Structure formats: structure tokens, C-alpha cells
Amino acid sequence: MGKQSEEESRPSIERAIESISCLISLSHSIKSFSVKWQLIRSKLEELYSGISAVENLDSGFDPSLSSLVKAILVSLKECHDLASRCLNVSYVGKLLMQSDLDVIAGKLDRHVRNLSMIYSAGILSHGFAIVVSKPSGKACRDDMRFYVRDLLTRMKIGDVEMKRQALVKLNESMEEDDRYTKMVVEISDMVNILIEFLDSEMGIQEEASKAMLLISGFDSYKPVLIQSCVVGPLVRVLENGNVVGREASARCLMELTDNSENAWSVSAHGGVAALLKICSCGEFGGELIASSCGVLRNLVGVEEIKRYMIEEDMVSTFIKLIGSKDEIVQVNSIELLTSLCSRDEQSREILVREGGIQELVLVADPNSVSSSKAKEMALRAIHNLCFGSVSYLNTLMSSQFLVHLLYLLRNGEFIVQESALKVTSRLCSLPMEVKRIMGDAGFMPELVRFLDAKSLHVREIASDALCCLIxxxxxxxxxxxxxxxxxxxxxxxxxxxxRNEKNDLGGTKFLISILMLLTSCNRVRRKISASGYLKSIAEKEDSDAKRLVKKLSKNRLRTILGGIWHS
Structure with a gap:
């Protein structure tokens, strides 16, 4: 009897699928009651996804499904009749037609819910979780939307495996084409369902976390996630999810906390404690720790959160992370420490006391395995953190830092050289003794090389530093x-x-400043005079150049008077 029921139901299912497909297509042509038909079309799409899946059922056919399909066919016949009347404008009155459309929308909704209940009872086998094919890249918006709605229906009514596969397909689509991400945000309830999945089984939770990360990559969609209360579930994934889910959750929170207004939301849901625990625990991989550092970096701008991190002795933890072999952990932990300590004397003292400066110098060591990016970040941190007091500087100078700095200035990649130059310039502004040490160490020839850099900013920094040394x-x-x-x-x-003649910004004043410091030497004055430069600037309104001319004239007069006096 069961076998006969199944065989009888197969043609009915096929008729239902064909009828739904025809109605969906027909609904796009209806101009009357467009809002009502948009709702009906949405229900038809959900029903289509659920019924289509039944075609793939290999075993375990439920008798209750047979009676449901028959009821669906009756409703579809009524819906088709209403569609024809609306298309031909052959209805009696608008109010009556609106009432009829509301009734059919309600019937279709009940069919979807009844189908979902049957699925929830467990008739879907593992091999049954089949997702329809994704439209081609040239597909129209309606086809793409239908595909996304089909996935949504499977997320609603499918078993665990069907939901997971639907999420996988959805994530693949969003990765390949941004238009799918926009549709996910626009379709009612879809974001809320994805957020609900963050508290679901591990496999579903992992894919839902990836979906949240993809959506959070767009600034315009971040408010949608925040308004949908995504932060709490993301924090719970951080606490209890698998590694992949936690990584996606941390990266999503890093995106969302770019706006400091969301920092309190993370804290209110226990996110700070969860992130600190990840950073303190050695069992997690580099990606997760680095992303957690990235979130915390976004949160330290809130004074209360920063104080909590300091009280929990996290400065020491972040210093240890500087020594990580993972570049991304090194870079993010250095950025976090810089943000945490740059404007806080208490945390900076902890940094120095716990050996943070030495760790930064080790990263900057040319012989270390640290990447150029990590070296650049270490130099930036030194520039921002190590000039607050004499004790900080003494720690820095006693760590062989000048040797490393000179090497990077001479041989580093451009981005590292520029950071090294900024630190050099900062050191050159220090008291006389430091300047003498740098002069003896060989910094002046390296600074001279940068006077011809393509970047005006670099030329100016090098000129200013050289002026300080000479x-x-x-x-x-x-x-x-x-x-x-x-x-x-x-x-x-x-x-x-x-360059100036071509209206290009020039750095003449810095070069003139160097010459001004050297005019006490007769040989220098003769070289300047012989260069013909004085004649060219005599015709220009250049205050820096005129000061140089004036100084040269005074020195020349002193020489003449000195000669007369001694004769």
C-alpha cells in the first residue's frame, strides 16, 4: 500500500512543481496588486524549493506528504485562477480581489509551514540534501533572487545537512559575486536566520560565521548586522565554536568594531574577556590570535576597556606575542601595544619593565626572521613609545638598536627605510651626546643619500635630521x-x-639650512660662491636664500677685517 501511495504521489509532485514554476513566471507579468503578488511570489518560491527537494527522495516517503501535495495542488489551481483574472483585469471589485489574494497567500504560507513540519519529523535522508544549481554569471537579477530564496527555504525547512549545504552554497555565491550579498541583506528575515544559526550545531555555526564575515566586509551593511543584534551570538561563537568559526567570528567583530560606537556592545556581551582568553591561551592558531588582537586594538579607545586590559596584566601577554613566529600575530600585537601604551604612562611603564622595548628591537634586528612588515611596525612602535623619558631611551640605546637602525636605513626595503628614517630623525633631535654618538656611528652619509629621494617628505626628514647632527x-x-x-x-x-621653476614643490629651504650651518668654513663659502648659486637667487624673493647670502656677506666681511687687523 505504501509503495502504491508513493508511486501515485510522484506525478502529483511533478505537477505541483510545474504549476508553481508557471505561477512564478506569470506573477512577474501582473501589474495589478503588485505588493500582494510580491508576497504570493515569495511564498511560491519557498514552496517550490521545498517541493523540488522531494523529487530527490530515495526512501522513507511519508504518507502525510501525499495528502499535503494534493492540498497544495488545489491551492495552486485557485492561485492560477486569481492570476489569470488579475492579468486580464476581469475581477468584480478591488476589495474582494484583495481579500482573495490575502486568503491564497495565507494558504500558501500554511503549506510551507506544514512541509517544514514534515521535514522536521526526519523524512529527509542524508543524501537528500541537494541544492539547486546556481545561475550563471550572466543570469538576470530575478534568477539570482530565486536561487537565494531557494537556499533560504532549505535553511528553514531542511535537516541539519541540508541547512549546512545551503549555507555553503550561499557563501560560495557571496564570495564570487557581491550582488548575492546585497540580496541576502535585502531579503526579509534572511540576516536574522543567519544570526540564529550562530547558536546552532557546529557545522552550521561555522558556515553562518563565514556568512557574517562576508556581509561585514561592506561598510553599508554593517549597520544592518548591528541592528539585528549580531554581536552577542558572535561572542558566543568566540567562546564555544570550533577554530574556523572562531576565526570568522573574530574577523567579523574586527570589521564591526572599526566604528568605536560598537565597542560597548562587544564588552557588554563578555567579548573582551573572551578575546583576552584567546590571546592568553597558547592552543589557538595565529589567525585567531591575530584577529582577536585586531578587535582589542579597536576597543582600547574606550578608557574603561583599556583600564580593564591593563588590570588583567595583558600588557605582558601582548609582549610575549611580539615574539611569535606568525607575521600576522607579530604585526597585530605590536599595533595593539602601540594603541594601548602610546597615551598611557602606566601601561608604557609596564611595557618597559616587562622587556617590551627589547622585544621590539629584536623584531627590528636585520638578522631576525621577522618580515619587512613586522620590522616596519616595530620601528613605528619604537618611534611612538620609546621617547617618553630618559629611562626609556637608555633602555633603547643599550639594546644595540643603533646598529640595527643604521643597517635598515642602509639596506632595508623602502617601507622599512622610511620608518627607520623617521626614528633616526627623532633620535637626531635628542641632546648633544646622542647626536655625537650617531655622528660617530656613521648616520650622516646615510642621511645624505636620502637628500635625493623621490619623495619630498623623505627629503625633508633627511635634511632636518642632518641639520641636527651637523x-x-x-x-x-x-x-x-x-x-x-x-x-x-x-x-x-x-x-x-x-623643480620650483616647474611649479613642483621643492625642498630648497632644508638644503639651505644645511649650508647655513656650514658657512663658518672658508672652503664651504668659496664652493658656494663658485657654484653660481648666489647670482641666481639674488633675483628671487626667497627669504631662506637671502638669509644665506646675508650670512655669507657677514662672514666675508669678518675675513677682510680679520686680514686687515693682523696685517
Missing amino acids: SVPKNRKKFLQDDGNISYILQLLDEEEM
Whole structure:
């Protein structure tokens, strides 16, 4: 009897599928009662997805499904009759037609819920969880929307495996085409269902976390997630999910907390404690720890959260992470420490006391395995954190830092060189003793090389740093021992003048500042005069150049008077 019932139901299922497909197509042509038909079409699409899946059922056919399919066919006949009347505008009155459309929408909704109940009873076998084919890349918006709605229906009525496969297909679609992400956000209840899945079984939770991450990658969709209360479920995934789910959840929270207004929401749901636990625990992989550091970096702008992190002794934990072999952990932990300590003396003192400066210097060591990105971040951190007091500087200078800095200035990749140059310039502004040490260490020739950099900003930093060093008599004497230095600066000055003539920003004032410091030397004055530069600037309204001319004139007068006095 059961076998006969199943055989009888197969043609009915096929007729139902064909009828639903025809109605969906027909509904797009109906102009009257467009809002009502949009709702009906949505119910038809859900019903289509559920009924289509039954075609793939290999075993376990439920008799209750047979009676449901018959009821669905009756409703579809009524719906088709209403569609024809609306299309031909052959109905008696608008109010009556609106009432009829509400009734059929209610019937279709009940059929969807009844189908869902049958599925929930467990008639779907493992091999039954089949998802329809995704439309091609050139598919129209309606086809794409139908596909997404089909996936949504399977998420609603399917068993665990069907839901998981639907989520996988949805994530694949969103990764390949941003238009699918937009549809997910626009379709009613879809975001809410995805968020509900964050508290579901592990496999579903993992895919739902990936979906949240994909949606959070768009600034315009972040408010939708926040308003849908996604933070709490994401924090629970951080606490209890598998590694993949936790990584996706942490990265999603990092995206959402770019806006500091969301920081309190993370804290209110226990997210700070969960993130700190991940960073403290050695069992997690680099991606998860790095993303957790990234979220915490976004949160330290809130004073109460920063104080909590300091009180929990997390500065020491983050210092340990600097020594990680994973580049992303190194970079993110250094960024976090910089944000945490740059404007907080208490945390900076902990950083120094716990060996944080030495760890940063180790990352900057040319012989370390750290990447160029990590070295760049370490130099930035040193620039921001190590100039607050004499004790910080003493710790830095006693860690072989100058040796590493000079090497990176000379041989590092451009992005590392620029960071090294900024730290060098900061050091050059320190008291006389530091300047003398840097002059003896060989920094001046390296700074001269940067005077011809393509970047005006780099040229200015190098010129300013060189001025600071040659303001020390011992360094100035050493600098003048190389005759090529003055000739090179004068050559660069001519090139800067050419840039100015082309309305390009020039750095003449910094080069002139260097020459101003050297005019006490007769040899320098003769070189400047012989260069012809004085004649060219005499015709220009250049205050820096005029000051140089004035100083040269005074020095020349002193020389003449000195000669007369001694004769």
C-alpha cells in the first residue's frame, strides 16, 4: 500500500512543481496588486524549493506528504485562477480581489509551514540534501533572487545537512559575486536566520560565521548586522565554536568594531574577556590570535576597556606575542601595544619593565626572521613609545638598536627605510651626546643619500635630521672632511630650483639650512660662491636664500677685517 501511495504521489509532485514554476513566471507579468503578488511570489518560491527537494527522495516517503501535495495542488489551481483574472483585469471589485489574494497567500504560507513540519519529523535522508544549481554569471537579477530564496527555504525547512549545504552554497555565491550579498541583506528575515544559526550545531555555526564575515566586509551593511543584534551570538561563537568559526567570528567583530560606537556592545556581551582568553591561551592558531588582537586594538579607545586590559596584566601577554613566529600575530600585537601604551604612562611603564622595548628591537634586528612588515611596525612602535623619558631611551640605546637602525636605513626595503628614517630623525633631535654618538656611528652619509629621494617628505626628514647632527661641532668637522658632501648638496640645490621653476614643490629651504650651518668654513663659502648659486637667487624673493647670502656677506666681511687687523 505504501509503495502504491508513493508511486501515485510522484506525478502529483511533478505537477505541483510545474504549476508553481508557471505561477512564478506569470506573477512577474501582473501589474495589478503588485505588493500582494510580491508576497504570493515569495511564498511560491519557498514552496517550490521545498517541493523540488522531494523529487530527490530515495526512501522513507511519508504518507502525510501525499495528502499535503494534493492540498497544495488545489491551492495552486485557485492561485492560477486569481492570476489569470488579475492579468486580464476581469475581477468584480478591488476589495474582494484583495481579500482573495490575502486568503491564497495565507494558504500558501500554511503549506510551507506544514512541509517544514514534515521535514522536521526526519523524512529527509542524508543524501537528500541537494541544492539547486546556481545561475550563471550572466543570469538576470530575478534568477539570482530565486536561487537565494531557494537556499533560504532549505535553511528553514531542511535537516541539519541540508541547512549546512545551503549555507555553503550561499557563501560560495557571496564570495564570487557581491550582488548575492546585497540580496541576502535585502531579503526579509534572511540576516536574522543567519544570526540564529550562530547558536546552532557546529557545522552550521561555522558556515553562518563565514556568512557574517562576508556581509561585514561592506561598510553599508554593517549597520544592518548591528541592528539585528549580531554581536552577542558572535561572542558566543568566540567562546564555544570550533577554530574556523572562531576565526570568522573574530574577523567579523574586527570589521564591526572599526566604528568605536560598537565597542560597548562587544564588552557588554563578555567579548573582551573572551578575546583576552584567546590571546592568553597558547592552543589557538595565529589567525585567531591575530584577529582577536585586531578587535582589542579597536576597543582600547574606550578608557574603561583599556583600564580593564591593563588590570588583567595583558600588557605582558601582548609582549610575549611580539615574539611569535606568525607575521600576522607579530604585526597585530605590536599595533595593539602601540594603541594601548602610546597615551598611557602606566601601561608604557609596564611595557618597559616587562622587556617590551627589547622585544621590539629584536623584531627590528636585520638578522631576525621577522618580515619587512613586522620590522616596519616595530620601528613605528619604537618611534611612538620609546621617547617618553630618559629611562626609556637608555633602555633603547643599550639594546644595540643603533646598529640595527643604521643597517635598515642602509639596506632595508623602502617601507622599512622610511620608518627607520623617521626614528633616526627623532633620535637626531635628542641632546648633544646622542647626536655625537650617531655622528660617530656613521648616520650622516646615510642621511645624505636620502637628500635625493623621490619623495619630498623623505627629503625633508633627511635634511632636518642632518641639520641636527651637523649642529654638533664634532659632527660638522667630520662632515666637512668629505669634499663631495658640499658639492653634492649644491648640485641638489640646483635640481630643487629646477623643480620650483616647474611649479613642483621643492625642498630648497632644508638644503639651505644645511649650508647655513656650514658657512663658518672658508672652503664651504668659496664652493658656494663658485657654484653660481648666489647670482641666481639674488633675483628671487626667497627669504631662506637671502638669509644665506646675508650670512655669507657677514662672514666675508669678518675675513677682510680679520686680514686687515693682523696685517
